[in-house]
Amino acid sequence: MDCKAVVSSEIGTSHQKLNLPCQDYAQYCLLENRAIIGAVSDGAGSAKHSEIGSKLAVETVLGYLKGVEQHTVKSEDSLPPSLKNVRQIFTAVVKKVQEELQQLSDTNNYKIEDLACTLLILIATSEEIMAMQIGDGFIVIRPSNEEYQLLFKPNKGEYVNETTFITSSTAIEDMQVDIISKPISFICASTDGLEKVAIKLSNYSPYERFFNPLETYLQETVELKEEDYLKPFLQSPSLNSRTDDDKSLLIALFKE
Amino acid sequence: MAIGFPEFVDNPENRCPVLLLLDTSGSMAGPAIEELNRGIASFKEDVLKDSQASLSVDLAVVTFGGTVKKIQDFVTVDEFTPPLLKPDGYTPMGEAIEYALDLIEDRKVAYKNHGIQYYRPWIFMITDGAPTDAWTSASQRLLQAENERRLLFFAVGVQGADMDKLRQIASPERPPIFLNGLDFRSLFLWLSSSMKRVSTGKIGDSISLPPVSWGTIST
Numbered sequence: 271m272d273c274k275a276v277v278s279s280e281i282g283t284s285h286q287k288l289n290l291p292c293q294d295y296a297q298y299c300l301l302e303n304r305a306i307i308g309a310v311s312d313g314a315g316s317a318k319h320s321e322i323g324s325k326l327a328v329e330t331v332l333g334y335l336k337g338v339e340q341h342t343v344k345s346e347d348s349l350p351p352s353l354k355n356v357r358q359i360f361t362a363v364v365k366k367v368q369e370e371l372q373q374l375s376d377t378n379n380y381k382i383e384d385l386a387c388t389l390l391i392l393i394a395t396s397e398e399i400m401a402m403q404i405g406d407g408f409i410v411i412r413p414s415n416e417e418y419q420l421l422f423k424p425n426k427g428e429y430v431n432e433t434t435f436i437t438s439s440t441a442i443e444d445m446q447v448d449i450i451s452k453p454i455s456f457i458c459a460s461t462d463g464l465e466k467v468a469i470k471l472s473n474y475s476p477y478e479r480f481f482n483p484l485e486t487y488l489q490e491t492v493e494l495k496e497e498d499y500l501k502p503f504l505q506s507p508s509l510n511s512r513t514d515d516d517k518s519l520l521i522a523l524f525k526e
Numbered sequence: 527m528a529i530g531f532p533e534f535v536d537n538p539e540n541r542c543p544v545l546l547l548l549d550t551s552g553s554m555a556g557p558a559i560e561e562l563n564r565g566i567a568s569f570k571e572d573v574l575k576d577s578q579a580s581l582s583v584d585l586a587v588v589t590f591g592g593t594v595k596k597i598q599d600f601v602t603v604d605e606f607t608p609p610l611l612k613p614d615g616y617t618p619m620g621e622a623i624e625y626a627l628d629l630i631e632d633r634k635v636a637y638k639n640h641g642i643q644y645y646r647p648w649i650f651m652i653t654d655g656a657p658t659d660a661w662t663s664a665s666q667r668l669l670q671a672e673n674e675r676r677l678l679f680f681a682v683g684v685q686g687a688d689m690d691k692l693r694q695i696a697s698p699e700r701p702p703i704f705l706n707g708l709d710f711r712s713l714f715l716w717l718s719s720s721m722k723r724v725s726t727g728k729i730g731d732s733i734s735l736p737p738v739s740w741g742t743i744s745t
Contacts, residue, residue, distance in 0.1 A: 284726075428634075428676070429646045467534035472641025477535035487529045503531045512534055 273306050273396070275522035276494040280504035282463060284514035290315075293387070294461050295324040296518040299332050305395045307335045308520045312407055312461035314386035314435055319378075323371060323385030327436060330370045331363055331391055350398055350451045357447045360391065360402040364442055371437060386435035390459050396524040398451040404441050405433045406462040408469060410476045412485065414453040418476035422446040424465060433462075456485045456523055463517030467509070488523035539581040542645040542724050543600060543633050544717070547626050548611065549653035549684075550591030555613040557708055558654060558684060565710030567608040572718035579718070580604055582645075582725035586629060590622035591615050600633055619653060620661030623695070626651075627667055630677055645724050647677045650717060652705075656688035657695075665695045672697040682713065682741065689744045703741040712740035 281292035293313030300306055309331040313320025338359070351359070367389065375382045388405030401409050406424040413419070424433075434444040458481060460468065468480040487499050500519055503509065509517075548562065566587075574580045585606050587598035592615020598606065630647045637644045671677050681692045681702035692702035705713060719736045 429644060466537050468532070469537075470535050470641075471537045471643065474641075477533070479533040480535065481532070483530050483532045490529060499529070506531060508531070509534075 272303050272525050273300055273394075273522060274303075274488060274494060274525070275300065275306055275308070275520065276488070276496055276500055277308070277518070277520040278496040278500035278504055279461075279516065279518040280501065282513065282515040282517065283510050285516055291321040292516050293321045293324055294463070294516040294518040295321070295328045296459070296461075296520045297328050297332060298520055298522070299336060301336070305393070306457070306522050307332055308392045308394075308457070308459055308522065310390045310407060310459045310461055310518050310520055311436075312388045312405070312463070312516065312518070314388075317386040317435075318384040319380055320385060320387050322374070323437070324387040326370055326374060326385070327367045327387055327389050330367045331389070334363055334366050335391075335393060351400070351449065353447065353449055356400045356402075356449045357445075359400070360445060360447050361442055363391065363402075364389070364404070364436065364445060367436055368441070382437050386437045388433065388461070389436045392457060392459055394454055394457055394522070394524075396453055398449060399454050399457065400447070400449045402445055402447045404436050404438075404445050406465065407460055408462075408465055409457070409459045410468070410481055411450070411454055411458075412456040412481070413450065414455045418456075418478060418481050420469060420474050420476050421448055421450075423474050424462065424469075454524055456481070456488070457521065458484060459518075459520040461516065461518045463513050463515035464519065467512050484519070484521050485523065488521060489525070538640065538642045540643045540645065540725070541584045541637060542579075542582050542721055543584045543586070543630065543647040544721065545600075545626050545630060545647065545649045546585070546587045547622055547649055547651040548587065548589045549617060549619070549651075549655060550589040550611050550613050551615055551617040551655055551658075552591065552613050553617075553686060554591070554611075554654055554684075559611055559613050561708040561710045562652065563608065563611055565714040568711050569714035569718050570603055570606055570608055572715055573603045573721060576718075576722045576725075579722045579725045583721050584633070586633075588622060588626055588629065590618050592618075594618055594622045594625050596625075596629065600629075616658040617653065617655045618659045619651075619655075619657035619695075620659045620664040623649075623651070623661070623664035623668060627664075627671060627677075646675065649677055649679045650682070651680065652682045652684065652710075652713075653692070654684040654686040656691045661691075661695060668695065669697060672699065683744070684708070693744060702744050703738060704744050705741045709740050716740055 296310040298308035311324035313324040
């Protein structure tokens, strides 16, 4: 069982116009090609240095989880963790991220809110996926021989322009976590810039014709490079006509 | 073989509901009501110039002159026909505010049922007088709704308005505004500009509204 993945983030047209940086950041790492750890973060538009916050959040997650997961992935006969374990793991990660953000804001005389960002994390092997989400954005998976499925409803406030951030005091209690213990074929994590084109919001169902080409691309491509497919897609005028926000895609495939 | 790009699902636009709550009591007769009618027409015209706002703004009109009437349920601006308001009767403002609060909550339920996302609703009240009915319960409900961030309430007083009363009714965070003369046109252009800002607002952002050049904030 092999895992392969590719990731890309692209600035939104509204950010370009205002000379703002891309505030999204997304990255992953593969552990011996058998497991993947991925993180996606969207820096708050209203936060002064959120592009620094999102990058630090993602890097902290990957650095921290690499250490934790390296040995758990190897122990093949261990039982799948319970939902409670999963929450504990992610709570520890979030605390670590909050510490790092606090430290960075202390050093640079920022307010912690200046680094506000959302955070989505996934840890997956071919047998299970654990995931969490704070704020908006989405993770869609396709278990083997099943339909696409959205892991969490976007965590928005009552109104469109409100969400929780990792710097919010309620971040840990608002954090959604899940574990799905069955063979997984495809994973896609993204920021809210793509939500309106990828998810049917009336019933929160993933749009098959959005995800299917991404999965096909992973299946049919030997050497994955973001500039060959994901980047051109994220830069495409047809997409930019539908969203002016920053957008990120992290896609992964497990293959026999 | 080249692999196609992902295709997009069509989701409804995010909505910004705006309820115009208009005093059409007898005292509005004459130039005031005429200018108000023109102002509403210019609002429609101006919103339609902006493609995002014209897709997003949902407008309803409730009048209170003699009785409280919903003369226009929520519609997108392109479907909105500016009314010709006729002044009549007393000023049941308290009842009108409570009715507006109910309409807003009903509208939210409709949005939710259809999976439509929405911005915080606006109630925009214009009056030249003072309530002639009981208004304490209305103002308590308003205050609670504002505190729970369920809506934004703006009160505009036209010459003759009891600004002291309006101050008691409106949220302390958003004191009433006294309109310069009968400059409804500038007021509605401001409302339109505000809606343009709201409807292009980003997730997590708080919107700064354009400066009020059409009146004085009564603190």
